[in-house]
Amino acid sequence: MKMKKRTLFILIGPAFILFLVFFVYPVIRTAAMSFFDVPSMSVALRKCTFNGFSNFTALYRTSFRGSLVTLLKIWLICGSIVAVLSLIFAVSLTSGIIGKGFFRSMLYLPNVIPQLAIGYMWTLYVFSSRFGLLKKFFTWIGWTALAEFGWTSPDNMFISMCIAYIFSNVGYFTLTFMSAIESIPTSLYEAASIDGAKRTTQFFRITLPLIRNTLTSNITIWTTRVCAFFALSNVFVSNDTVSPLMYIYNVLFGSDSGTTAVGVGAAAAVVLTVVVVLVYALSNLIPKNKDVEL
Amino acid sequence: MKNIISILLAVMLVFGMVMTCNAESTLNADIVYWSSYTETSNYGQVITAAANAFMAENPGVHIEISFQGTGIQQTLGPALDAGAKITMFEANTDASMVLWKDYMIDLAGYYDTVYPQTKGEVYGNAIIPAYNTLALFQGDGVYMYFPYTPQFVKVLYNKDIFDACGITEEPATWDEYMALCDTLVANGYVPFTSDQTHIHFAFGYYLQRALGDEDFKNLVWSKDGTEWQDERVLAAAKVFEEMAKKGYFAKNIDTVVSPEAQQEMVIFQEIAMYVAGSWMPNNLRESAGPEFRWGSFNYPVVDPAVDDGSSLCYGGYGISISKTATQEEADAAAAFAVFLTLGEWGDKIVSDCNAIPISKDGEWPPMIAEFSDTYDGITNRWTAQTAFALNNDLLPTVKANLTKLMAGKITAEEFIAEMLAFYGK
Numbered sequence: 229m230k231m232k233k234r235t236l237f238i239l240i241g242p243a244f245i246l247f248l249v250f251f252v253y254p255v256i257r258t259a260a261m262s263f264f265d266v267p268s269m270s271v272a273l274r275k276c277t278f279n280g281f282s283n284f285t286a287l288y289r290t291s292f293r294g295s296l297v298t299l300l301k302i303w304l305i306c307g308s309i310v311a312v313l314s315l316i317f318a319v320s321l322t323s324g325i326i327g328k329g330f331f332r333s334m335l336y337l338p339n340v341i342p343q344l345a346i347g348y349m350w351t352l353y354v355f356s357s358r359f360g361l362l363k364k365f366f367t368w369i370g371w372t373a374l375a376e377f378g379w380t381s382p383d384n385m386f387i388s389m390c391i392a393y394i395f396s397n398v399g400y401f402t403l404t405f406m407s408a409i410e411s412i413p414t415s416l417y418e419a420a421s422i423d424g425a426k427r428t429t430q431f432f433r434i435t436l437p438l439i440r441n442t443l444t445s446n447i448t449i450w451t452t453r454v455c456a457f458f459a460l461s462n463v464f465v466s467n468d469t470v471s472p473l474m475y476i477y478n479v480l481f482g483s484d485s486g487t488t489a490v491g492v493g494a495a496a497a498v499v500l501t502v503v504v505v506l507v508y509a510l511s512n513l514i515p516k517n518k519d520v521e522l
Numbered sequence: 523m524k525n526i527i528s529i530l531l532a533v534m535l536v537f538g539m540v541m542t543c544n545a546e547s548t549l550n551a552d553i554v555y556w557s558s559y560t561e562t563s564n565y566g567q568v569i570t571a572a573a574n575a576f577m578a579e580n581p582g583v584h585i586e587i588s589f590q591g592t593g594i595q596q597t598l599g600p601a602l603d604a605g606a607k608i609t610m611f612e613a614n615t616d617a618s619m620v621l622w623k624d625y626m627i628d629l630a631g632y633y634d635t636v637y638p639q640t641k642g643e644v645y646g647n648a649i650i651p652a653y654n655t656l657a658l659f660q661g662d663g664v665y666m667y668f669p670y671t672p673q674f675v676k677v678l679y680n681k682d683i684f685d686a687c688g689i690t691e692e693p694a695t696w697d698e699y700m701a702l703c704d705t706l707v708a709n710g711y712v713p714f715t716s717d718q719t720h721i722h723f724a725f726g727y728y729l730q731r732a733l734g735d736e737d738f739k740n741l742v743w744s745k746d747g748t749e750w751q752d753e754r755v756l757a758a759a760k761v762f763e764e765m766a767k768k769g770y771f772a773k774n775i776d777t778v779v780s781p782e783a784q785q786e787m788v789i790f791q792e793i794a795m796y797v798a799g800s801w802m803p804n805n806l807r808e809s810a811g812p813e814f815r816w817g818s819f820n821y822p823v824v825d826p827a828v829d830d831g832s833s834l835c836y837g838g839y840g841i842s843i844s845k846t847a848t849q850e851e852a853d854a855a856a857a858f859a860v861f862l863t864l865g866e867w868g869d870k871i872v873s874d875c876n877a878i879p880i881s882k883d884g885e886w887p888p889m890i891a892e893f894s895d896t897y898d899g900i901t902n903r904w905t906a907q908t909a910f911a912l913n914n915d916l917l918p919t920v921k922a923n924l925t926k927l928m929a930g931k932i933t934a935e936e937f938i939a940e941m942l943a944f945y946g947k
Contacts, residue, residue, distance in 0.1 A: 268621060270600035289745065290915050291944070357777035358786070381776040381929070382718070382922035465718050465779075467919040467944075478914035481596050485905055485912045486620030 255501070261494035269480055269490050276491075283495035290479075292496050295472045296503070298386070302471070303454045306390050306397070310450070311443075313398045318405035319431060332406070335399035343396060347463030350392040355379035382466045389464035397453070401446055408442035409435060444514050451507050455500065472500045550582035551854035556601070556611040557587055558594040558839065564875040565671075572867040576858050583854045598622065602844070609847045610855040615667055615840040616906055619660040626842040629665040632856040639865030648864060650882050652897040653838065659903060667840025668856070670863035671871065672878040673906060674800050674836035674896055675723055677822075680787070681815035683711050683794040692819035694831065696761075699822040703770045712793045714765075715772035719780035721924050722917065724797040726908025727821040727835065728758050734828035735902075738909045742916060747945030750938055754826075759927060759934035761824075766930035776929035785809050797821070799907070800896075803889050804876035818893045832899055837906030838880075919944045 257273075262283050264276035317335060321328050338346060354361045357378060366375035379388045412435065420430050436443075461474040470478075480493035555573070559565040566589055573585040590597050594613055601608060602625045611622075618626075633646035633654075640648035646665075647654075653669040660666070684690075687709040693699040703713040716724060729738050732754055741749040749755070765771065772778070772793055778786065784802060787793045788810035796802065803816050823831040841859040843852050861867060864881050872879045876887040886894045905911055910920055923940040926932045932940065 268599045268603065270603035272603070289945070291919065351779045352782065355777075356779075356782060357774045358782075378777040380718075380779050381931075382925050383931075385922075463779075465918060465921065467922040470918050475915070483617075483911055483914040483917070485907070486595075486614075486617030487912050487914070488621070489915075 258494045258497050258501075261491060262498045264491055266490035266494065268488065279491065283491040284499075286489070286492050287495050287499070290475070290492065291467070291470055292472065292475050292499070294468070295470045295475045296499075298468055298470060299454060299457065299472055301386070302390065302393065302457060303451065306393050307447075307450050307454070309390075309394050310397050310401055311446070313394070314401035314405050317398065317402040318409055319435065321402070322406055322409045332403065335402050337399065338396045339400045341396065343459035344463065346392055346396045347389075347460045350388065350395070351380055351463060355388050380464075385464045385466035386468050389460050389469050392464070393457075393460055397450075401450075404442055404446055404449075405439060408439040412438050444511070447514070448508065448511050451504070451511065455504050455507075472496060476500070548582075549580045549850075549854040549857055551584075551609075551848070551851040553583065553585045553609040553851060553855050553858065554607050555585055555587045555855075555858075556594065556598060556608050557589050558592065558613045559589060560591045561587075561589040565871065565877075568867065568870050568874050569862065572862045572870070573858070575867070576861050580854070580857075583858070585858060595621070605846070607846070608844050609851045610841055610843050610859065612670075612839055612841040614837065614906075615656075615660055615669065616837050616911075618840060618842060619666065622842070623661070623666060625845055626666040627845050627847065627852060629668065629843065629856065632668075632860075633665050635856075637857065637860045637864070639860050639868065645860055645864075648882060649880050650897060652834075652836070652900055652903070653880060656836070656838075656903050657840065667842045668859040668863060669838055669840050670868070670877075670880045671875075672800075672836065672838040672880060674834055675727070675798065675906060675908070676800070676818050676820050676834070676893075676896060677795055678798050678802060679795040679817045679819075680791060680793075681817040683791065684817060687711065692817070693822050694819075696822050696824045700765075703765070703768070706794050707769055712772050713770040714795050714797070715775055715778070715783045715787055715793045716796060716928070717775075717778045717780040717783035718921055718925055720796075720798060721775075721928065722910040722920050723799075723908060724928075725758065725762060725924050726910040727797060728761065728824055729755065730833065730835065730904050730908055731821065731824045731827045731829045731831075732758055735833070735904055735909065737828070739912065742909045742913045744945070747942045747947050750941045750945075756934055756938055758824075759937045762924075762927055763930075763934040763937075766928055771928045771930075776925050776931060781805070788814055800878060800890065800893060804887075807876065807889065816890055816892070818890075818896070820896065829902075833902035833904050834896070834900045835904045835906050835908055836897075836900075837903075838878075916944065 260273055261276075263278060263280060264273060265279045265282075266273075266276045317331075321331055325331070341349075353359070357363060357380065360379070362377075362379065363375055366372075366377075378384055416434050417430055420434060425433065456473065457471040458473040458477070461469050461471040476493045476496050479489040479496070481488065555569075557566065557569055559569065561567075561570070569587060573587055577583055577585055588608075594611070595617055598608075598611055598613065599621055602622060611618075613622075634644050636642060636644055645668075649669060650672065653672060657665050657667060657669055683706070687705050689702060689705060691698070693702050706713045714724070726738075729741070733741065733752075737749075737752075741752070741755065744750060772783070772786070775783070784796065784798070784806055787796055788806050803810070806814075820831065820834060823829070841863070843855045843859075847855060863871070868879060868881055868884065871877050872884060872887055876889055878886060878890070878893075885891075910917060919941065923932070923937050926940075927934070927937045
């Protein structure tokens, strides 16, 4: 049955309008603001002064470059660890372990806790140099060096922030991997076992190739999440924990003293958008697993 | 004769009632008030109650309060730009006078008005003089807000520890300050602590005194880091390096996060001082308990210095009236602002929120009653959280490196080198 054009427009219309209002317009507006000297975020552009690429050159002299490096480090370091841990947990939980439902819920729980709460939980109750869980645990087992380790000192703040971030993300990715692994026919593993393949061989020869599509889509999801990295940056305060979004927030909305640099913040947002688009484009180059149908 | 007197009294009574009714009906407006507090906070509850009381006294006035919380800095600007009906709004004046000055009306006429809460004086003379001066200064010669909830940054201390060490005089000079620290250390106490949220207060205050406001602001807004190579900045860093070496800062100063350090100060009572905002005692009232005795003194004069001690880092909140308000709305909004901040409700804010009164003869909350001489001799005002707070981009780097300097992890020279690295040097 051929759908009338009018019906098509009516069905797509609301979504299209929302897309224009809440996505296209802000993107165009932000891009435009990046070329103006803007006194406040919502002021009409006709009241602003055009300043060419000045905001972009000013950006070069700020901590924005450092924040991009921070983002890259989070993406790479935390991403690798999250991927490895998630796979280990996913494989363990799909291997017929008792209490699978309980462990799955426990692992997923941090994902539903707001990042800000996660941040304070770790800084105040786990990493605290006086009362922290780690301090007490390492003192109890006699590892003095680790008990005295300054988890929240400026030099170690990035590591601590990464630990908290990994903690809050492992559960989600474990579930996605579990879902992919559970869709692999058990007959493949049974055949491999009969042929004498060990567990590790089965993982690398059966599991990993067959969850490649999930792995690829998880890279995209992970990239999206990392680009939106914000709340933990606000809790784990140091010079190497400022994420690009944190930087943009700081200069867009200003300090307690009201100083803003809206145009520079918009320029940073434009650069970040370009980076995200490039990352998506690159992730699409990863070949899909088209030769296997489960 | 009695009848005549009765008739006269009755006429006077009726006349008085009519006059009263006329006084009540003078104000007639619908006001929308954007507050930077939350509805459930102590402030929010007092503001709501005050609005209800004001509406009861002025039946022609209706006040709608929109509690925005601290997020007002993100929401008010777009709302004003979009032309939303906002008659009056309240925010930290450091922020509001930078961000929304163009939306405020000149309040000079209201500053010259006598209100029932101003005890026969014009409003401008009824408030703490330092805040009259500040409002004029921040408004470039124009009154643009009604100040309230004054705040300042100074050295807060535990009086019991000072007493235990036999310290009776508060230090005015840096030498006296250091001698006091020696005494505290000799008696087994830790002179200072701080956390990574507030760590720039102490060093920032030192630079305010040593460099003066203009040079300090130039340092904060340095384009290429040249100002960080100023010998005076290195000298200031060396002072703090020396203090770290002498054990003047808490051993865990590099690992405590807010509000942990403040809690440690009031719970363990081993740390004597904290360079902090006047709001800290109220924040810690539960942990400190009613027995805790707070003392305070203005940041000592350093040597060499540009400032002689007559400057103070202070600020507060202010209520402004929007340019979109009609004359009737503005009159009602001004009357409500004065009603809320002075008189009965001004006292209520002080008692319920442990806030500092804006009234020049207001009674300070018992917890910080001894802070009431803070503004004595003050003729100049600096940014409430020191000029470091002006540059949000630089601040994380300042805080991280100051933390390391005060923890004794880096030297003064390394501190300067780390700051220069921010500029790619």
